[in-house]
Amino acid sequence: MSLMDTLKAKLGPAKEKMSDLAHQHGDKIEHGLERAAKTVDQKTKGKYSSKIETGTGKAKNALGRISHRDDGTTPPAS
DSSP, X not given: XXXXXXXXXXXXXXXXXXXXXXXXXXXXXXXXXXXXXXXHHHHTTTTTHHHHHHHHHHHHHHHHHHHTOSSSOOOOOO
């Protein structure tokens, strides 16, 4: 077994657990992302609004991919 195979085997259960947690708590995580983005946008007085919006969208997409692992469902559009 190669080093990469060994690493994948050891990380598999952690990845599964993270996916399950993201699936169970996705709404709370998204809410937290939105609150954080709003706070940062207010603190920077809107100077980086488009960058904050882009980053928040990417984080939400990643959350969707993580929480909807190969189970045949489609992640929600953001």
